[in-house]
Amino acid sequence: MITTVLGQLASAVKWGCKQLLHTPVSLALIVVMWGLHIVFISYPEGLVPYLGLGMPYEIDNWHILICGLTTSQLGSTAIATLGVLVLAIPAERILGSFKFGLTAIILHLVVTPAAMISARSVEETGLNWWGNDLLDSTLLSPVGWIFGTAAFASAWMSVLWQRRTRMVLLALSLTLVLYSGTLSDAVALTAAIFGIASGMVIHPNSVQMRLAASRRESRLLLAVMMLCTTLGPVLAALNPLSSGPFSAVTQLIWEPEYSLDEVYWLCENNTGSQECSDAVLQAAQTGVGATIINLVPLIVYGVLALGLAKGRRAAWLMSIAAQIISIVVIGLQLWTITDFDDTNSILLITNGIFMILPWLITLVILIFSHRLFRVEIHHRALSQLILGVLTAIGVSAVLWVCGGLVLADHFHPQARLSDLLFDIPVHYFPPVLGELYSYQLVPHTQWGWMLANWTGVVFWGISLVSLYRALMSVPDPREEEARNTARTILVNGSGDHLSWMTLWPGNRYWFAPAAPGENQPAGYVAYRVNRGIAVTVGEPVLAANSSDPMVLATQFEDFATENGWKTAWYSVSSEFSERRKDSGFRRQHVAEESLLYCDNLEFKGKKFQNIRTARNRAAKEGISTLWARWEELDPVIRESIIALSEEWVAEKALPEMGFTLGGVEELKEPGTQLLIAVDDDHRVHGVTSWLPVYQKGSLVGYTLDFMRRDSHGFRTVMEFLLAEGALHAKEEGLEWVSLSGAPLARSEENTEEFGILDAVLEKVGSSMEPLYGFRSLAFSKNKFHPEHRDWYLCYNDELALPAIGLAITSCYVPDMKLSDAIKAAKVWEESQQPATGEESDGVKK
Template sequence: MSAGIEPRPEIVRASTALACAAKRWTAGAPITIVIAATTAVATVTVHALTADPDFVEHHLNLSISALSQMHWWTLLTSVVVAPNFLVLSLSVVLLLLCGVPLERHMGSAKFLAAVGIVAVLGAIAGLSLAVSVDSFDEDWGSRLGTSVVFDPAAWVAGVAMAASASMPVLWRRRIRVGLPAAAIVLALFHGGLSDLVGLASIIVGLAVGRVMYGPVDPEDAVAGTRRESRLLVALIVLASALGPVLALVSNDAAGPFGVLEALLRADPWTAEEVRAVCSSAAQSSECRQGLFALRFDGLGFTVLAVAPSLFLVTICDGLRRGRRAAWTSALIAQLCLTASAVLNVAQLHESWSELSDAGVQLDGSYLIRAAAPLLTPVAVALVLAFTRSSFTIASPNGAARSAMRSVGLALLTLGTLYVATGSMSARTIAYVPELAVDFVQRLIPSVYLQWFEPALLAGEFVPSWMYQWIGVAFWVTLCATVLAMFLRPTYDDEPDDARRARDILVRSGGSNLSWMSTWSSNNYWFTPDGNSFVAYRVVGGIALTTAGPVGPRQDHAAAVRAFADFCSDNGWTPCLYSISADTRRVADALGWNSVHVGEEAILDLTSLKFTGKKFQDIRTSFNRATKSGIAAEWTAYSDVSPVIRDQIVAISREWVADKAMPEMGFTLGGLTEMEDPDVRCLIAIDADRTVHGVTSWLPVYRDGEVVGWTLDFMRRRSTGFGPAVEFLIASAAVSFASEGFEFVSLSGAPLAKSPRTIEADGLSATVSSPDPVEKLLDAVGRALEPVYGFRSLLAFKSKFQPRYESMYMSFPDSAALPGIANAVGRAYLPRMTLSQSAHLMWTVARSRATKRDRQ
């Protein structure tokens, strides 16, 4: 009797974890689950009962003919019966990803009502719009007449529009700009029946939201930030840029703006056929058609056709950052697109007139389709013109000149390569002028080449791959150069900013970590009165602060608000990192999100006594140090003898080498930060002047006086005195207590939490950010534990029985979390190489595998 095969434990654990995650995600969304389950059951049942693969499309999915034949049931069946199993899978995923959070936000009753109203009225309105199309564009109308609809994305978008009426103002604006812009682009460039139904559903959803939640608060309607208006303009430009790309990649684009798809559907020509036609009738329309077709024959030409769209996508990043150069470039691009559309209409009108004079009866809808692309660049240009005041940030000094030099060098290099290759192939320089002209034409997107006679035929003198891709190489270089210019942050620091910041810190004080704001990697923003400042660095468009504002405590709220305005004016997202509970309260009052990112361990010196069992390890370190002849000696790193300095450097290098990872920065200082003469250094040294360990301490000021010290740098020799760090910290605490200081801070442990609740800070246990964010940070902390030991560091500090204060990260927009995560990572590890990144991932993966094996 054979034993059953049991599943592998890791598969069982993974399946269980996946099931638990799915249960947590779908909790509170019963209507969405019912719709998804009904869709799956209905689709499987219908396909099992009928052998006709087209039965669903002909009888159950929505279409113009279905309603004209009074098949009203299709309004329902088109929502729950998918035409095939691939569409079913995508629909269920869409419902789980979008329907669940929408139902949680709206409540099940309102969600169900919105689904029913949007699905029915949106479908009827979309079909009515499709019927009206036939009156002015028969080709588009005929395609719509043969189309069917099964698209839950339409009613999901409509329900999202309805739900946006009760969302915070930032998300409401994004949804109400982004969804309609995307729907309009889909309708005009792709032009399918489902696109029109989606557009109509969004309009219906907007009305449903007003009925359910009432009109938008007038204050919200006019409130907002300059940064948000930039983002909305960027979304509009992005939507207009992606339209031609959509038409290009679609096999069935029918919309009036789908010019590229129509061109690419044309019959292909070969160079030999074009030569044969043009040799006998060079001015004939057939010759021109063949020459034009050659310019679309190949993947390179297809990519080149959408090069302006890709350039506009790059420009959108600059618009999002508020760059004046991006606004100017976008406006010029829209004016060029408008001019090209006008020229295209004029050329087609001339051809149309010639055919009409010859007695040919023509349908005017073709000219309407030719004129339709005028609308998009005109509309976008008007949006740009009316929002000019939002784009005021100049490029960094020299950035524009550097970009122009790079583009000019690329143009010269590619042109020289193209002409030289053609001349070598022709074995003469007689064709240099033709090759130069042809190179310029290679840079022009194919759709605009119809206005120019080709200097050379494809494949003549120049290899086909170069003929196709030389223009693409130029546009890629242009996009990369412009993007690099936008990524360069604009600073306006003065040479004495660091001195001013230090003077304010000494005079007014700050948090226990504020001395880190004096480090050289920071930039500084000062309040208009010059009494407060914020230290920050810009990483990927995120203005990441080093602790909170520094200055008079009563001015902190005004400083945070003014700093947020400063960041908005510069196109950055502010992120207050490692801030105290007091600063977090200020951010919460502004409606920001907050995340718990670590713990600060603090020893109160007024009552410090290393007595009792809980301090046994500390007393042991003192006793062992005494037996080993090791003493704690205060010094300044900038003043130590070369022999001591060399030992400290060696200890630090040994520690870094042992990690096989770069030393972390940002809120973790190194030897450079120890050079500050105001930083005190305590070393464990024996009678032979051998250094066994080293710690550095940062001053904490209040009202011009030092009231405490913060631990920063700590290292020990691997072969030296074992408890050197415990000995040094305890010795420092005893010494500071004898000097009359109030406390020492053992600094923070990033991505680690103490076993206590957040209520200790007088704050709610539920922070304003969603729980998954903190869970993600916990997961990151666990993953990095084998490399950097954040949790081990926190456990080590617990030996001193400190009290804990939470450190927070506050930011105004949860949509910026991916960028914030990137900024924090790059701030801590600015010099991480590719090999070190690979080593980090390998170490994390090995640790997780070892942990699973132990289980």
């Protein structure tokens, strides 16, 4: 395990160093940023008078040429360097050094005046109610070309990174404008907007960026968006030049400290005086404990974001509550710092709405995205969370009260039990919110302040650990235990070609009674229930000591009947469907499987010319294959696979399908093998996944599942990967590989008699072709001249067929919305128009 992690880390570092060598412009600008600080280190007035561009902007001010070369403070330069590494270097890799440098210059020269003019308009119209005067500000920051080039380069990024980059740039820059309010923040927002817009104009294909995203990516984007809205105020607090609405409090961090004697002197006679409040507010901002408590909101949002990325319902509910609490707290803060005498109420309300805008937007998106968060936390984990919070309250309260009684003389007035109990809740709030509350007891020694600050640290430390463990816990331990039991039975027993899919999340399990003298169940059936229909994932899986699937099938049907469900055996073999006729079941053809036997697999002869061409061309272009499991891949390869999958999802009219069609999450199932086409530059051209098939405890074959390719990469990569996958199975001594089934498709040699329902499904398959390309997929597999086998749906009630159809649809697309149906209808309508001569890509699954 350690060796694998170190190998992946070394690979990532090697890849990162390689990227740096191809970005000379970015590296040179980093050197310039730090070099200017070294040159001007002896100047007491700093860099701003010599390099900064002051307001109001004048067109002949030559400082515009140099105001983006560095920053005024070393801390800001460190943050800018991080921005170059994260944003500018990838942009230079995408655009090329010359184009990157030219873009940076143009964007800086265009965005800087536009931002300064906009800032002046905002100031003069009164929309900067709580901020400092921007008309007297000076700009010295490279943020314009850093944000601008990244936004511009996003037009050439994959769909995955295009969405992520644009969302982060816009969310972060907007929040910084509202909460930091400096001139450089205005430049950052302007650069992000202008860079994205100009990229769309110059690269028109990016204008048609599809909004469709996988469930996994949608959760991640929403989590990052929520985190960005919280990160803005934190960055504003860490910026000593911040001039946003709450800078009056956050700038206390950077003010000269009151001595403890001064705090005592100011609060000795009246702890409620304004002088005492100011001194306490400033003193509360100092120290490690105060810094940790001030970062608590960001940490809480970070933990909730992790929960959102996992699809946890509890994290979704807590995030909604956190947005509402944040909006209320912001409103209260604005109330305390606003002078309501002689104010323009309309302008005041407008400014207030702008201040809570990021949280309002996030709140609305969270509410409308409820379908993404259906994973419930097990009641045991919820109980442990409640117990953890109660423990945190108890431990921190005991620490504060006992410590306060011992250090009673370290507070003013002298600490008493009643005062200590009254002050307990105060120490759970970040000091940065100090204007919303007051202390009953004011510490006037180092020990007193340490106790006051670290009481909150203890409370939040225990609470956050409990929250993290609850959100990251297994949703249902019983379900995980059932899945592990099913995996043991499958690996040691016998399953059909789809049996590995029974281990995927979302399935329920029915276990057959154990045979006499045996401890293990005789087998199991994986199924899902929708609309009163128990839809199975293939046939029953038999344990090593079982031999007749019909016995298990009958037992499962009885189990379903007892629960009020009708049974639908989905994607079962011809032999199984024939034998179920004895129990009154009918069958309906639903897919056609393509099989390649490994004994004489050589790809010789004229009929395999296309396959040999694909393999030969791959060798000439330096493309090789990597056979590995997900956990063995390095982070760069993993991220490339995710990017290819997201691009594929974005191209489809309907949401990503599940059930028997695996996505990225299913690739992580232990035992799933991946075959990846990579070139010498570590670029992923295509990827396939292969699911193991066991008979009597032995691996006998693989079933193809996941297929994705880079639309701008090696064109015949799928033919190459399928051929290499089959040959790899042959090298392992396996019997066959299945290229899986093509739903609603039949080969020309299929001579089975058509019924009325077959004719209807034939028409449905033809109509759905523009949406998912199942028939094009079947055609691409025919290049391998496989043996075809039919898959069937078995049912025992014709009147239940409509419900069965809807149930199966819900299994595949559980998150189907009305908007998705309308979008699919538009795509289908466009497909019925006369062909334009363009051929669709039917390779990707």
